[in-house]
Each structure stands twice: as structure tokens, then as C-alpha cells.
Amino acid sequence: MVKTRFAPSPTGKLHIGSVRTALYSWLFAERNKGVFVLRFEDTDFERSSESSVEGILNGLRWLGLKWNEGPYFQSKRLQYYIDIIDSMIQSGQAYKCYCSSIRLGKLRKSQILKGEKPRYDGKCRDNTIDYCNDISYVVRFRNPKKGKVIFHDSVRGEIIFSNKELDDLIILRSNGIPTYNFCVVIDDRDMKITHVIRGEDHINNTPRQINILKSLGADIPIYAHVSMIKENNGKKLSKRNNVIDIMEYYREGYLPEAILNCILRLGWSYGNKEIFSVDEMKKLFTLKGLSKSSSCFNIKKLLWLNHYYINKLPVEYIAKCLKYHFQIEKIDISEGPVLTEIIKIICNRCNTLKEIVHLSRFFYQEFDFVNNEVTRTHLNIKNIIILKEIINIIKNVSIWNVDNLSKLVKLLSIKLDICLSRIFMTIRFAITGSLISPSIDTTMYFLGKNRVLFRIKKAINYIEKIN
Numbered sequence: 001m002v003k004t005r006f007a008p009s010p011t012g013k014l015h016i017g018s019v020r021t022a023l024y025s026w027l028f029a030e031r032n033k034g035v036f037v038l039r040f041e042d043t044d045f046e047r048s049s050e051s052s053v054e055g056i057l058n059g060l061r062w063l064g065l066k067w068n069e070g071p072y073f074q075s076k077r078l079q080y081y082i083d084i085i086d087s088m089i090q091s092g093q094a095y096k097c098y099c100s101s102i103r104l105g106k107l108r109k110s111q112i113l114k115g116e117k118p119r120y121d122g123k124c125r126d127n128t129i130d131y132c133n134d135i136s137y138v139v140r141f142r143n144p145k146k147g148k149v150i151f152h153d154s155v156r157g158e159i160i161f162s163n164k165e166l167d168d169l170i171i172l173r174s175n176g177i178p179t180y181n182f183c184v185v186i187d188d189r190d191m192k193i194t195h196v197i198r199g200e201d202h203i204n205n206t207p208r209q210i211n212i213l214k215s216l217g218a219d220i221p222i223y224a225h226v227s228m229i230k231e232n233n234g235k236k237l238s239k240r241n242n243v244i245d246i247m248e249y250y251r252e253g254y255l256p257e258a259i260l261n262c263i264l265r266l267g268w269s270y271g272n273k274e275i276f277s278v279d280e281m282k283k284l285f286t287l288k289g290l291s292k293s294s295s296c297f298n299i300k301k302l303l304w305l306n307h308y309y310i311n312k313l314p315v316e317y318i319a320k321c322l323k324y325h326f327q328i329e330k331i332d333i334s335e336g337p338v339l340t341e342i343i344k345i346i347c348n349r350c351n352t353l354k355e356i357v358h359l360s361r362f363f364y365q366e367f368d369f370v371n372n373e374v375t376r377t378h379l380n381i382k383n384i385i386i387l388k389e390i391i392n393i394i395k396n397v398s399i400w401n402v403d404n405l406s407k408l409v410k411l412l413s414i415k416l417d418i419c420l421s422r423i424f425m426t427i428r429f430a431i432t433g434s435l436i437s438p439s440i441d442t443t444m445y446f447l448g449k450n451r452v453l454f455r456i457k458k459a460i461n462y463i464e465k466i467n
């Protein structure tokens with residue numbers, strides 16, 4: 001059975017890069033009817049925080065990346081790791097290193113001066129004296145000196161490391177806390193992880209982890225190291241996009257469907273297909289589609305996808321997603337037209353949920369005119385006649401529907417001998433306070449007779465007061 005995991009270190013926000021790793025791991029488990037594990041690698045106590053754990057959980061929940069097992073916390077298994085390290089010392093698979101940081105510093109310097117790769121020289125490897133706990137020490141894994149580590153990476157193919165390149169890795173720090181590379185190995189073994197999908201920044205850890213797994217007689221999972229994400233200009237993912245909290249996209253009005261679709265394509269492809277529903281992703285995702293070259297994050301593409309999903313997904317769902325955004329803007333939609341109807345008439349112009357809120361605000365909220373150039377252009381003495389006439393017309397409308405309203409406005413244009421566009425813009429500005437709205441008949445229809453009358457009167461008062 002396939003078992004994947006997402007193993008974030010809770011030292012910051014959930015960002016695009018980590019969401020991608022989570023997404024691929026989740027999809028691969030889903031596609032193979034396997035299990036997706038969530039595991040927090042929180043042994044770096046100084047940098048880990050509970051708020052980061054919360055943030056990561058919220059992000060995964062918002063995106064619908066449901067884990068089947070966990071969340072596990074490495075911090076709760078410390079004694080267990082330490083016991084294993086003790087038994088590895090007993091069996092000679094690991095050893096205590098008493099070297100001082102001064103010695104290691106000097107060693108490092110001299111290696112660098114000689115143009116060598118800095119690494120531990122193995123001084124304590126054959127040490128037979130046990131100082132017990134009298135002198136501070138770290139525990140190192142006894143890495144094989146000879147031979148090679150060869151593994152088949154699902155993205156990069158065969159990868160070979162010579163054991164000569166790998167020094168004896170610290171698995172227990174002097175403060176008694178096991179290190180990342182060790183905990184990962186124990187957890188991947190215990191949790192029976194079959195596929196490790198993670199960023200290519202971990203490639204150098206893999207041979208070390210494989211050696212520890214081998215020494216413990218554990219199965220070696222299949223590894224897939226995915227390429228880095230870049231900016232559209234080919235540069236490394238900028239600090240901003242790299243650390244930006246995925247929930248920021250929620251706050252900016254993106255749909256999870258758009259985010260997942262966009263992130264899916266950062267390093268994975270299926271022919272030329274661009275649009276993938278979540279169900280399609282689950283059906284089509286294979287490791288074969290992962291790309292070796294780095295991929296670009298493009299906010300314009302995300303906007304395009306968001307626009308697509310806003311218009312594609314059921315309006316009832318979009319209405320639900322909009323709740324948060326109306327709340328933030330303190331807009332009460334209970335009094336006013338049915339939101340789903342409004343979404344239908346404006347969604348085509350909107351790239352984000354936030355834009356929907358801005359464009360529909362006037363349907364639910366009163367506004368004041370501000371004395372500026374735009375207002376003076378539309379609300380002036382010359383146009384007051386249009387507003388006065390439209391009040392009479394509207395008062396006498398027999399049936400309140402779009403067709404009728406459309407006809408009446410056109411008749412008014414003929415009667416006053418004023419071009420339609422001026423009529424439209426004057427009414428539009430009076431009843432919406434803006435220059436952008438759906439067609440004037442539809443806008444009036446959804447605003448309702450009372451609101452239209454109220455606002456037109458307000459506009460007339462405004463003009464009279466100003467002049």
C-alpha cells in the first residue's frame with residue numbers, strides 16, 4: 001500500500017513551496033488509494049511554534065488536503081528516538097564524539113584553506129574511552145567509509161553518492177535532542193512510508209538517511225525530489241512569494257480550486273492540459289509527470305485560473321466562499337437582492353472574490369457622494385432633468401422587470417432627446433455611486449423600486465445642495 005507524508009517543520013507559515021509538496025504527496029496517495037500522513041518535525045524548539053502548527057493546519061484544511069493519519073509530533077517522541085540512539089551506540093552503529101567546537105572550527109578552517117569540503121574527520125570513531133556524561137558530547141552515526149549510495153529518484157533518475165563524501169552525521173546534539181535527519185529516518189521507517197516526495201533542497205540528506213535506514217535494516221522508500229519554484233523572470237522564488245502565508249491568498253479572495261490548480265502545474269504536467277479539477281488531479285497524478293527543470297510561479301496565471309473557477313463553480317458555492325469577505329467589509333447581505341443572482345451578473349468581470357464584494361457593495365450598502373471631478377461630471381444641473389423624469393417613470397412602472405425597465409429608459413432618451421449613454425451614466429452614477437455596474441436595467445431591477453427611488457432622490461438633493 002502506498003503511504004506518503006507531508007512533514008513540515010513548524011517554523012513559519014505554510015507557503016507555496018510547501019503546499020506543493022503537500023499537494024503532490026496527497027495526490028499520489030489519493031490516486032493509489034493509499035494513506036497520506038501529516039507529521040510535524042518540531043524538534044528545533046527554538047524555531048518551532050504552536051502558531052505555526054495552527055497556521056499549517058488551517059492552510060491544509062482550507063485547501064482540502066485531508067490527511068488520513070496524524071498529525072504526529074516528533075517532539076512527543078523524543079525519548080523513543082534517544083532510546084534507539086542508545087542501542088545504536090551499544091551495537092557500534094553510532095558513537096559519542098567529544099570533540100570541542102574549537103577543534104571542529106579549526107578543522108573546518110584548515111579544510112577550507114586546503115580547498116577541501118569541510119567535514120568531520122572521524123577522530124572519535126574508534127575512541128574506546130566512555131566519559132559517560134562527564135564531558136559534553138554529540139552522537140554520530142557511523143557512516144560506511146567505502147562504497148556508494150545509489151538510489152533511483154523518480155524525478156532525476158539514478159543518483160550516486162560516494163560514501164567518502166559523507167562524513168559521520170550528528171544524530172544527537174549535545175543538548176540531548178536528536179537531529180532532523182535521524183528523526184525523519186525513524187519516522188519514515190515506523191510509519192511505513194513508501195514514497196518520499198519533497199523539495200530538491202533535501203537531496204543531499206537522502207544518502208545519509210538511506211545509510212541510517214540500511215543500518216537499521218529498514219526498507220528504503222522511493223524518493224522524488226521536486227525542483228525549485230522560480231519567479232516568472234527566472235529568478236529564485238522571491239522572498240515575498242516564498243514566505244507568503246498561503247492564507248494570504250484566502251484573504252485576497254482566491255479559491256482553493258485555483259490555488260491547487262496553479263500549484264499543481266508548478267512542476268507537474270499532463271500534456272498541454274492547464275485546467276484540472278481536484279477530481280481530475282486525483283485521477284491523473286503520477287510521479288512520471290514531475291518535471292526536472294524548475295518551474296515558474298506567475299500571479300497572472302493564478303488570477304486567470306481564479307477567474308475561471310469563479311465563473312465555473314456553482315454560484316451557491318461561490319456565495320459560501322464570499323461570506324468571509326462580506327464580513328470583513330462589514331457588508332450585511334441579508335437586506336438586498338439574493339446574492340447568487342448578483343454573482344451571476346457580475347462574476348464575469350471578477351478575478352477575485354474581493355472584486356465581487358467591491359462590485360456588489362452598492363446592492364447592499366448606502367453610500368455618500370463625494371464632491372470631486374467624477375461626481376460633478378455626472379451629477380450636475382444639466383443632468384437633473386434625467387433624474388427627475390426617471391423618478392416619475394419608475395413611480396408608475398406597472399411590472400418591475402428588466403425588459404420593462406430597459407424600454408422605459410430608451411423611451412426617456414427619445415423624449416428628452418439625450419443620448420442613451422448619457423442617460424445610462426447619469427442613472428448609474430446616481431444609483432450605484434460608481435461608473436461600473438451591470439447594465440442599467442438589470443442593476444435597477446435587482447436594486448428594487450424603493451432603493452432606486454431613494455437613491456435618485458438623494459442624487460437630486462445632492463445636486464440642488466451643491467448648486
Ligand code: GLU
Binds near residue numbers: 007008184198
Ligand atoms: N521537515 C522538512 C522540511 O520542512 C521536510 C523533511 C522531509 O520531507 O523529509 O523541510
Ligand code: ZN
Binds near residue numbers: 098099124
Ligand atoms: Zn569527535
